[in-house]
Amino acid sequence: MKRDLPSGELIAALAVCLFGAGAIWIARDYSMGTVTRMGAGYVPVMLGILLIAMGAVLAWQARAAGPADSTPALRPFALIMGGILAWALIVERLGFVAATVVLVVCCSAAEPRSTVWSTLALAAGLTVGGYLLFVTGLNIPLSAFGD
Amino acid sequence: MDLISGLALGIETAITYEALLFCLIGVTVGMFIGVLPGIGPLAAVAMTLPITYHLQPMSALIMLAGIFYGAQYGGSTASILLNLPGTSTTAVTAIDGYPMAKQGRAGVALFITTLTSFFGGCVAIVLLMSFAPALGKMALAFSSAEYFSIMLLGLIAAATMALGSPLKGMVSVTAGLLLAMVGMDTTSGELRYTFGILELQDGLNLVAMAMGLFGVAEILSNVGKPRPTDGHLKTVRLRELMPTRQDLAQCYKPAMRGAGIGSFIGILPGAGPTLAAFLAYAMEKRVARDPSRFGKGAIEGISAPEAANNASTQAAFIPTLALGIPGDASMAVLLGAMMIHGITPRPEFFSSNADLFWGLVVSFWVGNLMLLVLNIPLIGVWVRILRVPQHLLFPAIIFFICVGVYSVNNSTFDVAMVIVFGALGYVMNLFQYPTAPLLMGFILGPMLEQHFRRALLFSRGDLTTFIDRPISAAFLACSAALILLMLAPAITRLARRRRAG
Incomplete structure (x- = not known):
């Protein structure tokens, strides 16, 4: 594999961010409610934000990693x-x-x-x-x- | 109900022809599946779930539990004879068990494993009998805030104590929680993440998810790969089983320590037998006079982790039955199975379903005893099963997965979901994201969200409700401690860099 390919770790971390962002984007139509009376969208959006944050940290950690060494069969x-x-x-x-x-x-x-x-x-x-x-x-x- | 009358009730329920028969079927099938490489207790329970649909809840539960701990036993056999652990739990056993087999002491290793597993299981059953009903009574006073906090602790424990990166474990748990949101929101009736697909309205199917993440993904990672040499795979003769007096003297203390560690870990929600086995092994290595013997066939190296993983398997029933909070992913599948049979574990379980609880406890004894008796004379059979070549085994397993998943709802949609989760599990394995926490998050997700929302409804949106209540605060403090522990290496690294710079 070429060196300038992004590492598998990085792709995985970005996929995590994407998953979180997708969850929030789909939840944009759900009722949010308030802290006291949460709507259907409240918890999913919180989880989505959490995923984006953790994905970002993982991506930051992955910048030093080399390209993917295991190729899927x-x-x-x-x-x-x-x-x-x-x-x-x-x-x-x-x-x-x-x-x-x-x-x-x-x-x-x-x-x-x-x-x-x-x-x-x-x-x-x-x-x-x-x-x-x-x-x-x-x-x-x-x-x-x-x- | 006190211990004696409880036991009497249990014996009455569990020592019937029917219960004994299903216990025997359960442990044998569990043992059989556990021996097969690549599938552990979790897949065993999920695959055999359809067989129990037509049974009485009691028989079904006894059989499923039997399959569960039977598979645990079977996994160690494969580890010792082939260095081919079915699950990460029994991987520890392979470290010293396989060298023993290479030295021609496979029989002794198997015997000691069986014996210490039995011992560990027994210790935890005694704990279960004396501890679970008390915990159930205590949990009657729990409100949503406590439930939320203890589940949060369980999830964080599952994520951070999994092998590998704790942050990736957290990602898995969070993703699992999000997947749990699919379907109808129980509070508002709103549909979430269903994409207009009718089949998704009731949420994703647990069995399909478990089979994809664990069964199919495991096969995908092993398919086409050469198997380790099976040169030591000769049948073990009965005479070779007997340990020497010195062997026994060497392993009874480690077994006791292992059982203690295992019981403790098992009670914690979220921490399963894998952690117990690893901790017990690490502990033995630390207390040993000559740690260099480990990894070369030290008998302590198999007796402690085996006692620990079986103790934690049995002890994990304590939070599962008392609080409805599974100890680990396999327990979560078992919990799902109970719910299919209309049994909802909750604090009142011990009084309202006393016969079920005590019957189950007594069946654990019976089942463990059966395994002890079964395992040893049948070693030749297990060895032969281990020789079934992969090209026959893998298609057969995939077939059983398909039929098993189909039978839950008679739905081909669920079978197609297996593909999605199989692919997800495969990719997660590839990038070393642990899959067990994902399943934990998925199972606890609906309850966690419900209790979170309810607690804040009662407190009128005041978040301090979680720390105002002492029990809830204690659980949260433990969770915070776990997170700090996870962050500790990063913090010290930062501090060192600052000092250096």
């Missing part, structure tokens, strides 16, 4: 998150079986050591076992193949 991140999202999108439409198979395939792809056979075996095992445990056993309202 994007591929497994995207695969696992994609698997969860797919499960959430599919399970009520195409059913438990399809959702679980897609989830297992995505998550297995994130692990370099998994093989086609291990993935298939795991998908089959989790689909059948999970269906019996959660749908048949615990009455979670999901259907195997959608409506």
Whole structure:
């Protein structure tokens, strides 16, 4: 990484400030009230101010830090998150079986050591076992193949 | 109700076939999940929550509590055998436990761990029995000002005593408090931060948040990474378990000190088993005649922290049950689970739900005893579980997370929230912002805001109400002391620079 990039610490600290500022900005429409009778916006705005202040201190502390040394692993991140999202999108439409198979395939792809056979075996095992445990056993309202 | 009749009631409630069965299921499942690398007690409780929905509150509570401390036990097994602590709590155990395993003394280490954990748990249960109802009685006189102050203390403790930067801990707590604002404001009925999304009106889902921050984030940080060598992972034979007379003589005093530290830390709201274990370890190192033995397989180095973390786990039930204020993040999830079952811990809990309280206490004994009996003959099974390769384990865990979160409200929206919190947790881990305080803030947020607003309503906006009441003032003084302690290094640095300049 190049030296002139801002450090990860600094970005994180600025994100904290941004989070606080966003909270205050959204709360601008909420009733503030008085100290005695606080409205819905009073406490959130106070917390937002607190966050901005702490973020500023962290940013000040971070100015000496070097650039980020840990690079996030994007591929497994995207695969696992994609698997969860797919499960959430599919399970009520195409059913438990399809959702679980897609989830297992995505998550297995994130692990370099998994093989086609291990993935298939795991998908089959989790689909059948999970269906019996959660749908048949615990009455979670999901259907195997959608409506 | 006095101790004896309470115990009698508890035995009556907890020694039934049903209660025993669910206690056994709880500790076994907890142990099983705890052994799995990367997931600790918190994720264990959150993942198994759906299984308890159809149970009676009593059975559900016994089972969840069993899962909770069972997972604590299981975590130490993974630390010793694989140097792969499931959570930061058991990371301390790995420091001396793993070297012992390398020296071929894994069996002894496991046995001592089980024994001292049991001991620590017992000490704290006695405390819980004698102390919690009294605290509950005292808390009946608490008003909003006291509740606000004690929760503030809990949050500040959670933030500043977490490992790493205390300021980052404070940021986490504050962010958690803000996340708690999402949904309908109970006082005014106004909607906050819902962005017009219907599902957000009841607030963010606790289980989705916990699973994202702890389950998914943990897997994301471990996925694709090579596992430490498991060369010492041979099955441990029963004969190898027996400690020598010298081992026992060396570990009973550390276990007692550890149990004391753990109980004390457990009672404090906001300070959990991780801190207890670290403090107990540091203490042993300080009192030892030869501190250089630590880290190379010193038996004191596993017995004290193990006694401490189990004592604090059990003692953490004291503020949780008496005040409804969880001791740490895992306790917070357990508290959420209780509320799902319609049990609201509050000072009256001990008189109005006497059977529940005493039944739970007795089930702790039973559960701890079961773990003691279970853990040892089943070590071979745990070793085999530890060998389950990651590429099978991780997809399975993600699957259980999805179904578990879905089952809370039968909502795919909640499952999608897991992604958001998983990403948040991953980024926070990357920049070393502790995630447990965030969850603490989220759980205590609504109560904290309510009591804050109510206290100021009663005092007509007079902020001195928080220091006029002595108990509230004492809590605030402790909070101030913690903040000063956090600032101390910065202040001395400034002073030194001024003197130098």
